[in-house]
Amino acid sequence: MKKQLIFIFLFLIIFSSALIFCSQASKYDLSNTKIVYVVHEQHNSFIYVMDHDGSNKKKLAEGAMPCWSPDAEQIAFAAENDGNWDIYYMNANGSTITRLTSSPAGDTNPAWSPDSTKIVYDLSKGEGSEIYVINKDGSYPVCLGEGSNPAWSPFVN
Secondary structure, three states: OHHHHHHHHHHHHHHHHHHHHHHHHOOOOHHHOEEEEEEEEOOEEEEEEEEOOOOOOEEEEEOEEEEEOOOOOEEEEEEEEOOEEEEEEEEOOOOOOEEOOOOOOEEEEEEEOOOOOEEEEEEEEOOEEEEEEEEOOOOOOEEEEEOOOOOOOOOOO
16 A cells, blocks of 8 residues: 555656646747848848748848847848948838948947847947947937947846
């Protein structure tokens, strides 16, 4: 009887652990996700998007350093025009490209805020870089200090 109770107890522990693991593993369904990436073609870089399994590849725009907005509606990126890198964003399908910056310095490495209302980026000046944040409508660019490659944390409850 004691061995049966131990067996049942161990079985319940293993079974409940498996349920917890499986519920965590299936917490995110990747079937409707997309991947944004860059392809270098001759002397230019182009932003592409594809389904999670590599199908449905589509060229969206010339540029580099793409970054999805948290709501997956838009993609921020850097592009070189007039010999200078600036920050842009577009709809996830490549439509409606909006230029956010036009400084004489190089603006690169965009990252969206968790609420998709701001973009943080690098502004390269001579020997160093500064981190700037700008509203999605292009207003109020603010220098946050020295640094590069900024990234927002997700919302934390």
